[in-house]
Amino acid sequence: MAETQKKITGASSAALFQIFRDGQARTKAELVELTGLARSTIQLRIDALIELGLLAPLTDAVSTGGRPSAQIALNPTARVVVAVDFGATKVSLAVTDLAGNILARTSSKMLIADGPETCLGWMVRTIRSELAGLKLKEADLIAIGIGLPGPVEHSTGKPSNPPIMPGWDAFNVPGFVNQHLKATVLVDNDVNIMALGEQKFAWPGVENMIFLKASTGIGSGIISSGVLQRGAEGIAGDIGHVQIARGSNVPCRCGNSGCLEAMAAGPALAEKLSLAGAQFKGKPIAALVDVIEATKAGELAAIQAVRQAGRDIGEVLTTCVSVLNPSVIAIGGSLALAGEHLLAGVREVVYSRSMPLATEHLTVAQSRAGVDAGIIGASVIAIDYALSIESIDLMTGAL
Amino acid sequence: MAETQKKITGASSAALFQIFRDGQARTKAELVELTGLARSTIQLRIDALIELGLLAPLTDAVSTGGRPSAQIALNPTARVVVAVDFGATKVSLAVTDLAGNILARTSSKMLIADGPETCLGWMVRTIRSELAGLKLKEADLIAIGIGLPGPVEHSTGKPSNPPIMPGWDAFNVPGFVNQHLKATVLVDNDVNIMALGEQKFAWPGVENMIFLKASTGIGSGIISSGVLQRGAEGIAGDIGHVQIARGSNVPCRCGNSGCLEAMAAGPALAEKLSLAGAQFKGKPIAALVDVIEATKAGELAAIQAVRQAGRDIGEVLTTCVSVLNPSVIAIGGSLALAGEHLLAGVREVVYSRSMPLATEHLTVAQSRAGVDAGIIGASVIAIDYALSIESIDLMTGAL
Numbered sequence: 001m002a003e004t005q006k007k008i009t010g011a012s013s014a015a016l017f018q019i020f021r022d023g024q025a026r027t028k029a030e031l032v033e034l035t036g037l038a039r040s041t042i043q044l045r046i047d048a049l050i051e052l053g054l055l056a057p058l059t060d061a062v063s064t065g066g067r068p069s070a071q072i073a074l075n076p077t078a079r080v081v082v083a084v085d086f087g088a089t090k091v092s093l094a095v096t097d098l099a100g101n102i103l104a105r106t107s108s109k110m111l112i113a114d115g116p117e118t119c120l121g122w123m124v125r126t127i128r129s130e131l132a133g134l135k136l137k138e139a140d141l142i143a144i145g146i147g148l149p150g151p152v153e154h155s156t157g158k159p160s161n162p163p164i165m166p167g168w169d170a171f172n173v174p175g176f177v178n179q180h181l182k183a184t185v186l187v188d189n190d191v192n193i194m195a196l197g198e199q200k201f202a203w204p205g206v207e208n209m210i211f212l213k214a215s216t217g218i219g220s221g222i223i224s225s226g227v228l229q230r231g232a233e234g235i236a237g238d239i240g241h242v243q244i245a246r247g248s249n250v251p252c253r254c255g256n257s258g259c260l261e262a263m264a265a266g267p268a269l270a271e272k273l274s275l276a277g278a279q280f281k282g283k284p285i286a287a288l289v290d291v292i293e294a295t296k297a298g299e300l301a302a303i304q305a306v307r308q309a310g311r312d313i314g315e316v317l318t319t320c321v322s323v324l325n326p327s328v329i330a331i332g333g334s335l336a337l338a339g340e341h342l343l344a345g346v347r348e349v350v351y352s353r354s355m356p357l358a359t360e361h362l363t364v365a366q367s368r369a370g371v372d373a374g375i376i377g378a379s380v381i382a383i384d385y386a387l388s389i390e391s392i393d394l395m396t397g398a399l
Numbered sequence: 400m401a402e403t404q405k406k407i408t409g410a411s412s413a414a415l416f417q418i419f420r421d422g423q424a425r426t427k428a429e430l431v432e433l434t435g436l437a438r439s440t441i442q443l444r445i446d447a448l449i450e451l452g453l454l455a456p457l458t459d460a461v462s463t464g465g466r467p468s469a470q471i472a473l474n475p476t477a478r479v480v481v482a483v484d485f486g487a488t489k490v491s492l493a494v495t496d497l498a499g500n501i502l503a504r505t506s507s508k509m510l511i512a513d514g515p516e517t518c519l520g521w522m523v524r525t526i527r528s529e530l531a532g533l534k535l536k537e538a539d540l541i542a543i544g545i546g547l548p549g550p551v552e553h554s555t556g557k558p559s560n561p562p563i564m565p566g567w568d569a570f571n572v573p574g575f576v577n578q579h580l581k582a583t584v585l586v587d588n589d590v591n592i593m594a595l596g597e598q599k600f601a602w603p604g605v606e607n608m609i610f611l612k613a614s615t616g617i618g619s620g621i622i623s624s625g626v627l628q629r630g631a632e633g634i635a636g637d638i639g640h641v642q643i644a645r646g647s648n649v650p651c652r653c654g655n656s657g658c659l660e661a662m663a664a665g666p667a668l669a670e671k672l673s674l675a676g677a678q679f680k681g682k683p684i685a686a687l688v689d690v691i692e693a694t695k696a697g698e699l700a701a702i703q704a705v706r707q708a709g710r711d712i713g714e715v716l717t718t719c720v721s722v723l724n725p726s727v728i729a730i731g732g733s734l735a736l737a738g739e740h741l742l743a744g745v746r747e748v749v750y751s752r753s754m755p756l757a758t759e760h761l762t763v764a765q766s767r768a769g770v771d772a773g774i775i776g777a778s779v780i781a782i783d784y785a786l787s788i789e790s791i792d793l794m795t796g797a798l
Contacts, residue, residue, distance in 0.1 A: 012435075036411075037435050151756065161756060208631040222722065224628045224635070231623070231724020232607040233756055239721045241754050245644045254754065319718045322638045323621065325630020355640050355653065357550065357560060357632055 013045040014392035017054060021387050023099075025058050025073035046072060048396050053078035076101070080136060081382035082127050082144045082183070085190065085374030086119060088112050088164055088216060093123065095130050096379045098386060100200070104130045105375070112149055115167035116176060124180045141183045142391060145382030146173065147193040147374050149217075154234045157187035163253070164217075184391065186381045190374055191237060192228055194367075195221025197377030198330045202368035208326040210237075211367070214313060214342060215333035216288060218261045224324055240265070242316045260316050264309035266291060266335060273305055288334065295338040303341050310345020317346060318353040325358055332367030340366070412444040413791035416453060420786055422498075424457050424472035445471060447795050452477035473497070479535060480781035481526050481543045481582070484589065484773030485518060487511050487563055487615060492522065494529050495778045497785060499599070503529045504774070511548055514566035515575060523579045540582045541790060544781030545572065546592040546773050548616075553633045556586035562652070563616075583790065585780045589773055590636060591627055593766075594620025596776030597729045601767035607725040609636075610766070612732035613712060613741060615687060617660045623723055639664070641715045659715050663708035665690060665734060672704055687733065694737035702740050709744020716745060717752040724757055731766030739765070 019026065019034060026034075031042045049055040056075040076099035085092045089112070094105040106126060110119060123146075131138060150162025159168040174185035195211035203209060207226040213219050220237040222229040229236045240261035241254045252262035262268055266288030273285040273294075278301040280294035285302065294302035317329060329350070336342050347364050354362075369376055385391055418425070418433060425433075430441045448454040455474035475498035484491045488511070493504040505525060509518060522545075530540060549561025558567040573584035594610035602608060606625040612618050619636040621628040628635045639660035640653045651661035661667055665687030672684040672693075677700040679693035684701065693701035716728060728749070735741050746763050753761075768775055784790055 035435075036440060038437060041435060208635075220722075224623055224630070225626050227624050227626070229623045229723065232726035232760065233724055235754070235756055236607075236623070236724040237722065238724070238754065238757070239718070242718050242721050243644075243752060245642075245647075248644075256752065316718065319638070319641045319715065320722055322641050323619075323636065323719055323722055324628065325632055325635040325637070327631035353642060353655065355634070355637065357634055358637070361631065 012389070012393065013048050013396040014389040016042070016045045017049055017387075017392045018389060020055060020072075020074040023074055025071040027071050049392075052395055054392065054395070074098070079140050079142045079386060080131075080134075081142055081379060081386050082130075083375050083378035083382055084123055084144065084146045085193070085378055086110070086112055086146065086148050087190065087374075088149050091119065091122070092375050093126055093130070094375050094379065095127075095134060095136075096383070098383055100376070100379050100383060102379075103134055106130065112165050112168075116171045116173065120173065120176055124177065127181060138181060138183075141181065142386040143184045143186060143382040144177065144181070145193070145378035145380070145385075146185065146187045147190040147378050148173075148187060149190045151233075151235045151238065152187050152189050154188060154230050157185060159187075160234065184385055186385055188230075188381060189219075189221075189234070189237075191219040192221040192230065193377030193381060194332060194369075194373035195223055195237075195377065196228055196380045197373035197375065198332065198367055198369045199223055200369075200380050201373070201376050202330070203328050206328050208324065209328040209330065210317065210320055210324065210326050211330050211332060211373070212313065212317065212336075212346075213333035214265065214309065214331065214335040216266050218265050218313065218333075220320070222320075222324065224326075239316050239320070242319075244312050244315050246312070260312060264312040269302075269305045269309055269335075273301055276301065278302065292334055292338040295341060303339075306335060306338060306341040307345040309335065310342040310347075311349050312345075313342070314346040314349030315353075318350050321350060321354045321358050321362065327361055327363065329362070329364045330367045331365070332370070332373055336366055337370070411788070411792065412447050412795040413788040415441070415444045416448055416786075416791045417788060419454060419471075419473040422473055424470040426470050448791075451794055453791065453794070475500070478539055478541045478785060479530075479533075480541055480778060480785050481529075482774050482777035482781055483522055483543065483545045484592070484777055485509070485511055485545065485547050486589065486773075487548050490518070490521070491774050492525055492529070493774050493778065494526075494533060494535075495782070497782055499775070499778050499782060501778075502533055505529065511564050511567075515570045515572065519572065519575055523576065526580060537580060537582075540580065541785040542583045542585060542781040543576065543580070544592070544777035544779070544784075545584065545586045546589040546777050547572075547586060548589045550632075550634045550637065551586050551588050553587060553629050556584060558586075559633065583784055585784055587629075587780060588618075588620075588633070588636075590618040591620040591629065592776030592780060593731060593768075593772035594622055594636075594776065595627055595779045596772035596774065597731065597766055597768045598622055599768075599779050600772070600775050601729070602727050605727050607723065608727035608729065609716065609719055609723065609725050610729045610731060610772070611712065611716065611735075611745075613664065613708065613730065613734040614732035615665050617664050617712065617732075619719070621719075621723065623725075638715050638719070641718075643711050643714050645711070659711060663711040668701075668704045668708055668734075672700055675700065677701065691733055691737040694740060702738075705734060705737060705740040706744040708734065709741040709746075710748050711744075712741070713745040713748030714752075717749050720749060720753045720757050720761065726760055726762065728761070728763045729766045730764070731769070731772055735765055736769070 058071040076097045083094045091110045092107040095103045150165045151160045153160045157174040173187045177185045191213045198211045209223045211221040218240040222237045241259040243258045247258035247263040250262050251257045252259035269291045278285045457470040475496045482493045490509045491506040494502045549564045550559045552559045556573040572586045576584045590612045597610045608622045610620040617639040621636045640658040642657045646657035646662040649661050650656045651658035668690045677684045
């Protein structure tokens with residue numbers, strides 16, 4: 001209790017550091033004024049933060065009095081974080097500085113179903129080689145943000161009954177990684193981190209938004225009052241198994257029937273087109289990738305299927321609009337990348353079925369961060385931790 | 400910017416006061432340790448807060464050294480707030496201290512459709528007479544929390560196209576009240592404040608919950624990550640016009656058809672029972688009050704209608720469960736008070752249609768705050784403001 005309040009009220013170096021997170025430079029006199037702390041205390045804290053490299057004096061600052069005043073600011077190059085976005089069949093990894101600038105990036109084909117040791121082992125090796133390539137030490141790495149394609153218990157970083165991740169259930173991801181690397185590990189659901197990435201990339205300042213991913217599965221990440229919403233069990237936004245009106249008799253892998261995912265996700269579209277005998281370039285449409293290619297090429301049956309998927313997704317999003325009253329809905333995932341057809345279906349239903357007040361200032365748009373949404377979002381959670389009171393306290397010894 | 404940070408980092412009296420909001424008593428030595436401020440600064444701030452009556456020395460505290468130490472704590476009786484809950488046809492008003500203890504309360508029949516001057520005029524007169532009855536001055540009143548039965552733009556306190564409140568659209572509620580009383584006025588939608596009241600009364604510490612009100616209309620108040628969610632336009636939770644599967648051809652007053660409210664709210668049930676010739680005690684069931692009485696008395700047709708309304712509401716709540724992953728859904732409003740039938744219908748659908756992980760720790764319960772949910776919630780928003788940095792700054796002159 002006492003420790004927490006000390007941090008809140010500005011007595012520690014870490015609390016003082018929080019003032020600099022907006023990127024603005026400040027003089028010691030301003031810090032005395034801002035915090036009410038004695039000048040000698042400020043000096044001590046600032047010296048510690050400068051020694052760690054987290055703050056740095058600006059050299060070009062000129063005070064109104066003529067003599068250059070010692071302005072100090074956050075030094076984003078002091079440390080790095082790693083962002084990792086695991087999908088079902090591929091993984092992307094980036095090293096960024098504390099401002100989110102990408103210093104190095106790589107990606108690889110990888111089956112998440114190969115299990116945590118294989119996937120995380122690759123991740124650890126790749127982090128080491130990327131750091132070495134940048135001539136950085138492991139001690140320069142503060143945090144690793146990881147997105148996984150399934151439900152994750154946010155507080156522990158353990159996947160929770162993930163349907164497409166055999167071997168990962170309740171696996172202690174941070175514990176495993178920390179056997180090899182000391183950095184703090186933050187794990188979240190991939191759609192959650194995509195929502196954060198989309199917000200950071202395209203909608204800074206938007207406090208109420210929904211990011212929808214439509215691909216092999218359908219899920220969403222929800223930001224309300226400026227905060228990513230995880231819910232009581234970490235599965236907020238998991239809308240793939242909401243029942244839609246037109247599909248009550250179609251069985252879903254979850255055991256229920258008529259679920260959104262069973263009607264509108266990639267495999268459902270491929271199966272529907274395949275059963276109807278739809279072809280593209282003389283070959284049957286049999287998989288999600290065929291649906292996307294056929295749609296991009298203007299194949300009518302594929303376009304109609306994707307547009308109807310958009311309407312189905314729109315039906316669920318319409319309820320989300322009433323419940324959450326967002327100002328932005330961003331539609332991402334591979335189905336959204338197949339042109340405007342999915343988006344058109346979503347808009348058709350959301351705008352016709354919502355109350356006017358809810359759609360007056362609502363933007364429904366294609367994801368702008370695109371394939372980078374996940375990696376940007378993973379860096380957001382890693383940097384957010386790296387600059388936090390908890391993290392800076394660890395570095396300063398809670399001075 | 401500088402002013403905000405001064406407040407955040409503990410230099411002002413108001414920031415120092417925030418430490419006492421948990422109700423715990425503290426010595427000046429502890430405050431020096433907690434904040435890093437000089438003892439002389441602490442003394443100055445504490446003296447100002449004691450002079451205002453907001454803090455008070457405890458007399459029974461004994462330090463480990465033998466001599467009594469001067470422990471100081473929040474004094475909840477220093478000031479009062481007023482909580483007002485306007486419904487369509489009645490109003491409740493309470494005066495509470497800063498701990499939420501009700502000092503006086505009253506209620507009255509009143510038509511919200513009589514317009515803002517009439518309703519708020521009654522409110523101002525009643526506040527004056529209640530304060531006089533408690534031998535309090537107007538200056539003792541810090542804030543007035545008001546719930547209104549329609550959408551409210553939270554930042555301005557102006558109703559926004561409220562369907563059942565003629566004359567109230569864009570009416571400047573705080574501006575009107577402040578012509579008569581100086582206290583800060585906070586206005587919110589009635590279901591939002593009921594959600595806060597239900598949380599305060601029955602579910603302290605629950606961070607993800609939905610309060611549903613079913614009566615003449617159907618609406619919900621949403622608390623996620625511990626915060627009441629208002630959305631981009633202040634209409635989050637307004638789920639009465641979500642389309643439900645079974646009702647696509649029933650016209651709704653909103654202009655669409657098949658809305659939840661058109662199928663499951665009180666007037667819809669009364670009309671359905673009336674058309675079917677249902678009777679109670681020899682008279683036709685013609686209004687919501689008849690539906691409630693007939694249901695309570697065990698009339699089968701009424702029970703069946705209420706149970707089906709529960710299923711319809713459950714359909715929409717099932718989507719809310721996927722979207723928000725709450726740990727509590729509390730069902731309130733007059734239809735919920737007609738026994739367990741509404742709740743039974745809600746549970747039937749929510750538990751059968753949701754993913755196991757979402758319902759494993761989900762409680763679906765009747766509202767426990769009952770008819771007091773609104774008045775408790777209105778006091779919560781008023782007290783929350785009264786103890787805020789902004790409010791205490793006003794009182795201390797931002798010392």
